[in-house]
Amino acid sequence: MLPRPQSHSAALGPGCTGPSLANPTPLGLEPRPVRHASQAPACGAEAFVVDPVALANGQPRKHTQYPYVTGTSVLGITYKDGVLLASDTLGAYGSTKRYKAFERLRKVNDACVVGASGELSDFQFIMRLLEELSDDDFCMDDGHRLKPAEVHSYLTRVLYNRRNKMDPLWNSIVVGGFYAGKPFLGTVGMIGTSYTDAHLATGFGNHLARPLMREKHRPDMSEEEATALMHECLKVCYYRDKNSINRFQLAKVTADGVSVSEPFALETKWGYKLFQDPAANAVGTW
């Protein structure tokens, strides 16, 4: 058995309070991992950690490397006095329409909403991080809240850090907000790629809705115009994207705060000739 010191203060030197202090404390004997102080984060964690569980059987962990329950596109546009975000409410298990009332647009605080496509459990995890942050803000009781740009920046760091651990959060996230009289719209990809723009879309929306937005969007649109454009984009996405359903939500951020609408359906028309005979222009298909 190692002799226990009588005092925690070995700095007194041997002989001051008894012979036992001449011995190093058990704590000092334990081997410590070598840390490169220059890179170590202040929080005390390692600078770069791959989950040891993942390496236990010599193989990298694979099951987080592919999404299971997913959401499709999120769209966002800025307009004269705010930001609109829209998405459908589907959580798809592969191509099975498994969860039809999954709300993918979530309020962060009075100035900010986020919407996510991709793995929905990862989105729930991200929301937990954000909720904790905004709860802390609430308890600080100084009236300050996370600004939309800060939320966006935070998410870039989180997603980029996770991709560095080879364990990415499988999401494309849109952050919409309104702060200091200006609308904010930014996106973060699953590997931490980020940018801000006047109108945004994730996933399929990039191909289906963005062209429409580029054509019709103006920064000085009224709310009605912006809503109409959003409906049009949603409809186009719904027609072309098989992993979507006709049940949408629209989130609005203005100087007055955040409101996420109740789910609604859009009127669709499937009577188009090309819809009825899709093979007409593609010989060899059925």
Place this chain on the structure above:
Amino acid sequence: MLEQHSNRRTFPVDRHAGLAVAGVAADGRSIVGRAMAEANNYKSTYGEPIPGHVLAERLASYVHLFNLYWAYRPYGVASLLAVYAREGPQLYLVEPSGTMHRYFGAAVGKGRQGAKNEIEKLKLEEMTCREGINAVAKILHQVHDEEKGFELELAWICEESGKQFQRVPQQLADEADAAAKAALEAEDMDD
């Protein structure tokens, strides 16, 4: 001389919970910090806001520890814990000894005896939150020295605040303050 609102006595602990402390101010802040940590910890473990009785019990156990060892002194604060959770609105009184009890109405601090007497006269079951604010403001004026002056600080957790901890809007607080003063003056005139 003191800047207004720089000496807070009511603190948010979580969205649905708040603490009012009487006694050593620094001890009070320390307890508030502990309460925040407990609420945060409960939420991250169980995924829902901490119920009132759990928070009160944990706080009481915490302050009780400081009675047990010679190296520590007991906390110098009695705190009122207000929680609006699934069980509805609740009020707890946590004392430095480590006891905690649930009350319909309670008072802590120097003037607690007088305040308790006044609270007992109120019909709490029939009272709305807005009426409660007026009553509380009046009692606070009653139990304070007239010359000394004090800063009235009101916070509530109710339907009107969305079941969240909130400082009573300044306008309402001012109204309650004025109404309390007027009511007391009217009573003085009667005597």
